[in-house]
Amino acid sequence: MASLGLAPTPAQRQALMAYLELLLRWNASYNLTAIRDPLEMVTRHLLDSLALLPQLPERAHRAIDVGTGAGLPGVPVAIMRDDVTMDLLDSNGKKTRFLFQVKTTLGLDNMAVRHTRVEAWTPTAAYDVVLSRAFASLAEMVSGCAQLCSGATRILAMKGRVLEEELDALPATARLVGITPLEVPGLDEERHLVELRLA
Numbered sequence: 001m002a003s004l005g006l007a008p009t010p011a012q013r014q015a016l017m018a019y020l021e022l023l024l025r026w027n028a029s030y031n032l033t034a035i036r037d038p039l040e041m042v043t044r045h046l047l048d049s050l051a052l053l054p055q056l057p058e059r060a061h062r063a064i065d066v067g068t069g070a071g072l073p074g075v076p077v078a079i080m081r082d083d084v085t086m087d088l089l090d091s092n093g094k095k096t097r098f099l100f101q102v103k104t105t106l107g108l109d110n111m112a113v114r115h116t117r118v119e120a121w122t123p124t125a126a127y128d129v130v131l132s133r134a135f136a137s138l139a140e141m142v143s144g145c146a147q148l149c150s151g152a153t154r155i156l157a158m159k160g161r162v163l164e165e166e167l168d169a170l171p172a173t174a175r176l177v178g179i180t181p182l183e184v185p186g187l188d189e190e191r192h193l194v195e196l197r198l199a
Contacts, residue, residue, distance in 0.1 A: 003185045004047070005054050008080060015079045015106050016046060022102055023070055030094045032070040043186040049073030049133065051182040052158060053080055055193050060084055060128040060154075066118045066145060067135035071099050073158065074131065078111040089114040089121055118144045126150035133158040138194060139169045146173070146198060155196040158182075162192050173199045 008016065020041055027033055035041050049072045056063075056077065064087040065074030071088055078086040088099050088111060096115040103111050114121055130145050130153060141157055149155065154177075162179055170176065175197045182191040 003183070004050055006050060006080065012079055015108075016076060018106055019071070019075050019079065019102060020046060022098070022105060026098050026101070027070075030098065032095060032098055043184065045070075045072050046076060048158075048184050048187065048191065049076040050080065051184045051191065052131070052156060052193055053077065055156065055180060055195075056081065056084075056129065057154065062125070062127045063087070063129040063131060064089055064114075064123075064127045064148060065131045065133075066141070066148075067132055068099070069095055069133075071095075071102060073133050074111070075099070075102055075108075077131070078108050079106070082110050084110060086111045087114055087123075087127075088112070089116065089118055091115070091117045118148075122147055126153055128153060130155045131158075132156075134160075137169065138166050138174075138196065139171060142171055142174045142196065142198065149198050151198065153198065155198070157194045157196070159192045159194055161190050162194060170196070175199065 035044055052073055062085050066089050068074045068088040068090045074086055074088040090096055096113050099113045127148050130148050132141055138157060177195040177197055180193045182193055184191050
């Protein structure tokens, strides 16, 4: 994790490993992820999620991970940034049941699980950051998440390759702030973080 510029405490390192152990155990019965090899999970799930942390603003206090699935990147972010209130949203019941178990087992008081579709979720206030990892096209993300955002909200979408046609399809209400290449240790594939803001 040092290559990502991260220095987890012993408690954070233990929590990250405990999360992976829970994911392995539940995955055997509930098929939460297609990746089953523990070492591949470390690279493709854990390190891949943690690669965005240096791009997460220090002053972010409220964040949501939309279409979180098995809790990626939301759970690793919640573990590493206990100063951030992290909502994890997914419409899949078995995945949100798993996330409730993760929250309880790891004692993640800064994490809340939302079992609903993103279009149906209306928070009491806009989030500072909206995260997604392989959730949908950028245009679909913008349209589905509009009610979660203010003009100051940072929308951070984790992508592999960023296609020009996907950027061209963005609605006029969305402004592309930047595209940051992410280096994931042990992964020889393209990873990018796309930042958007809404007008």
